[in-house]
Amino acid sequence: MKTTGDQQLVKRINRSVLLRLLRIQPGLSRAQLAQESGLTKSTVSLLVRELIDEAWITESDTVNAKGAGRPSTPLQIDGRTRALVGVEVAVDVLRVACVSLAGKILWSTEEPRQGMEPVEVCQQIACLVARAHELLLSWGLQLTGLGVGLPGAFDETTGKVHFASNLGWWNVDFLPLFTAALKQVKLPPMPVYVQNEADTAALSEYEFVEGTPSDSLIFVTCDVGVGAGIVLNDRLFTGQYGGAGEIGHGILQINGPLCSCGRRGCAETFFGARTLDKLTDPSSGGNYLGVVLANLWTTFDPSVLIVGGPSCAKYPGLITRAQETLKAYSAGARMPAPPVRPARYGLLASAVGAAALVLHRQLRPMQAPTGYATNPGAPVSEDTL
Template identity: 40%
Template sequence: MPVTGDHQLLKQLNRMALVRQVSTQPGLSRASLAEVLGLTKSTVSMLVRELMDEGWLVERDLIATGDVGRRATPLHLDPGRLALLGAEIGVDEVRVVATNLLGEVLDMRVLPYDESRDPAHCIELAAAGLLRLARRLGSGAGGGGARRVLGIGVGLHGGVDEMLGVLRYAPHLGWRNVDVDEQLRAHFAGTALEGLPLYMQNEANVAALAEFEFTGQSGTDPLVYLSIGYGVGAGVIVGDNLLTGLNGFAGEVGHAILQENGPVCSCGRRGCADALIGLASLPGMEKPSRAALERLVEQVAQGQHEACAAVAAAGGQLGVLLNNLWVAFDPMAIVIGGPALRLGDALVEPACRVLAAYADAAMLSAPELRTSRFGADAVAIGAAALARHRLTRPLDLQSMARRTDKAGRHKPAYFLQ
């Protein structure tokens, strides 16, 4: 329901504050929530009742406190009645998932492209996959009863204008200025997904949100997610918010210069991280594909000198980039993800050695370094996390809607929910 006044906005802010608090601290009682959020007990009770009726929250077993009177009832996110949809429109394929509010995967499909250079075909494939998942959720397929879809997120491989839903440039697909939002909405017209909240962001950004929203790591802030695929990108979370920059292109660390007068990058500069670390820079990857990556993985496993030396060199440059991200953001954790992790220790160990050497030289402790918990599904699950992240932060949506209006394009009313 659109917000039409300050009272409704305040109520929605309080509702979603309750949801976020229960997500961060599962098991809180109504009284504890009132104390933490500075709300009256009667307000919390009313809002909790609404959220339980809608499927956001659920009560669990009573807590024995030892006090006289009614015992506290712990609240948790309800995993059983609502769903989020996420899609990765990738370089080789579309990957779509349905998750519950906790990020647990309910259903998933992987759909290879017939022609990756045709954005309309790839977007249509993503829409078809999302619609199929929505139909299964609505019918209760897989058990557990029918679920209501709250929103849809999309992860895209390139620079994204989230306010307009436009993919500005995807270098490894060759796409420019593709209105993904408009095309998806056209495919959703007349279906169960018509009018639902739809959000999109760069693939590294949504993968960062998967780690932040769905792993109990909300206390890990700042958080940097480094995605290493055919190129290199980063998603950065600071102060509970995704850092997107003035034009939405923050985190394009693939074009940070690591080596003066180094190899030429696709952007025209020399010595970029993309040209030194990205899979497209490695032997046999002139035309990046999953098959080419698997051949490289096999060559490294067999100990072929050229492949091993190239991957080790890329790992050393990765360590330099990790150091630069550390000093730039001082994160609690850096998470490494993306297809390049198929190379395993051959890539990661040299990076860890370089980062440790920098830390020793500075007599400092490097941030926690770990790999993604979601593997190949990180972007698709992260897209679902993007939907939850935006829906539970109404002020962010209002700010985005105002900026979009100034840019001359209307955003749907759900941006003011």
């Protein structure tokens, strides 16, 4: 006999299946959703009605009239009522983006980080989110959830930042501080998700893509720190404690330059922003970036490599040099390397991806840990997926 909890989980899974199908194939009818999902027509009809009532999806004004049967109504994700907010905590600045469910940027802002201490950073983020929330309300939009990208290893199971060396943070209980700051600015309870900023950047390319996304991609972000967001088999690969993708602290030279993490010879010391700014030819750092891309290629065999971040915006030749280096390794191995391209959202990649993190977690109820509400101890709203 199934319990109520079991039934609610099955319902959430079925709802997420329909939403994911419509994100990949906008315009499917109820009958087509039933065929694609394997659910019964009655179940699909009931769930579609709920999703329409909750402004997750909408019916198209046009109808499909094929054959002698009853005309069908195309369905699509509703981008008119719900919105997401994403925040990137960079080393020197904070970036915030309001994003539609389809990945359209509705509003964004950037401001210098005003303090170094975790409490100060949390309070500044909370004020920015409150500002974004007020704008969304004025536009008649409902804030569905909040995502945050941090430059360090974040452990979802504990809500702790294990290390963010460029912020000077080690073993910071980030989630309690952040939820307390959100409560102080009187934001309503909502799901809150946190992840490494390179991971969120990867989701900007994975969740907000037309058609079926690649089954694997890697996003390399180049700033003061260097990191990689890795998507494999439809989920983020974050490692045991959230440290996967910390490629900036992979060793490129034994006993090389001293890194902010305390080790020597890390990749960050060869093409991190502080190093690039000192070079006569900053694009030469792309040679080392190309080596890292080659290592990521041979380790994960991704469909595509994406490179972004402030260093790429400041020094466009960085990506070009990295592509040339990767091409040389590819030729030597006589194997085709994956394509390398710049980030679609530019400097907002991590912030937009933090918004995408909300969808990524909510549309995968069997994979995702429970989201955090803005009020510590409060449950995540049941109308989320």
